Amino acid sequence: MVTQPGLRYPVGIVGAGLIGLAVARQLAEAGVPVVVFEKEASVARHQSGHNSGVVHAGIYYLPGSAKATLCRRGVELLNAYCSERGLPWDARGKLVIARDEAEVGRLRELERRAIANGVPGVAWLDGPAIRELEPDVAGRAALFSPTTAIVDYPAIARSFAGDVGRHGGQVLTGAPVSGVRRDGDAIEVATAGRAHRLSRLVICAGLQADLLAKAAGDEPAPEIVPFRGEYLRLRPHARSRVRHLIYPVPDPAYPFLGVHLTPRVDGESDLGPNAVLALAREGYRRQDVTWDQVSRLARSAAFRRLARRNWRAGVHEMHGSLSRRAYLAEARSYLPWLEPGDVMPAPAGVRAQAVDPDGSLVDDFRINRIGPVTTVRNAPSPAATASLAIAEHIVAGLSLSLGTGR
């Protein structure tokens, strides 16, 4: 590895979510001095700490895609990591439910993908077999994935951060990166009046990814459009009615998985998330609106194309966000007993969804390298599952490119 002599931390990482921390721990364990800059007061404050907590088995993804390969490798690495560190891993298993004949056809395609992706143990269930496993779930057919698991991602992120520190690296919280400047082969990163000179920089900034990547010399596209995912939580009396994770067959037009029921490792059970356009990058509540983001969306040709093509779905999601009854209508198609009194509001998450200039939602993971800078431009679900595998991929690219920036 060729780095500039005299640098205390030759590699810097922006963002202490699961991806930034997974990259940092791998580098630190390999003996590379590394520093992570995180603008919040602690790690995993955004997507990595506000998600469904699921370790996806790899059912949905196009065989051969980065999502498919990194998800399977990620499951293997994360399972070994959690067992070694004594972190919770509950392989509850999941049912993907087809509610009508059209969905049965789409579910067959998911079955083909699951087999091609090497997902272990998937089984096709007919209606009676569903009810045998889950008496309170309705459906024509289901794909059963017995290895889909639930974990505690914030605890995993804290453990990753601990690994970085133990191996001589540093996670600087409360350190927003306000500027990135290329200076020959080096990079200068500015945080609160300080300049850090680095040989390599990896930008894993989630909801801010496009803004920082652009500042570091990467393309402006794809842009990040934030989509809030709102959850409802089952009240205690309703929690024990369903044991497995229950998902609908997703709409192939969108990279989102549809409102699902997910038990959590703390014993709660959440329904969600929907996908509502957020008017602030970190807009966790409906009333979170920033002028900056609204004017960015208004100026964005990519967003206008996205909105023109998907306004119906957008209105539908907004309706579900405003009306609990409308929100529950979707879930009642496979959990017919659900009533508004069975649920209460739960914290939302915000997805960093990349959008290409033609207005299409970027489906696969996207990671760019511009000389000494690596930028993670699209890392939606299953990127928490795949975080250790994404880190392997990024670190392999760093070793190859170190000293040979283009």
Ligand SMILES: Cc1cc2nc3c(=O)[nH]c(=O)nc-3n(C[C@H](O)[C@H](O)[C@H](O)COP(=O)(O)OP(=O)(O)OC[C@H]3O[C@@H](n4cnc5c(N)ncnc54)[C@H](O)[C@@H]3O)c2cc1C
């Ligand atoms: C609602 C929802 C449900 C999901 N469910 C699942 C699931 O069940 N399973 C799964 O595998 N995946 C799931 N995902 C996806 C998964 O959570 C993300 O893919 C993953 O957490 C991305 O990690 P990250 O490190 O890229 O981003 P983040 O966790 O968002 O981290 C980015 C970090 O960068 C920091 N940052 C940004 N700008 C700056 C700056 N200028 N200076 C310093 N720091 C900065 C932020 O503060 C943040 O901490 C879900 C996502 C959402 C939103």
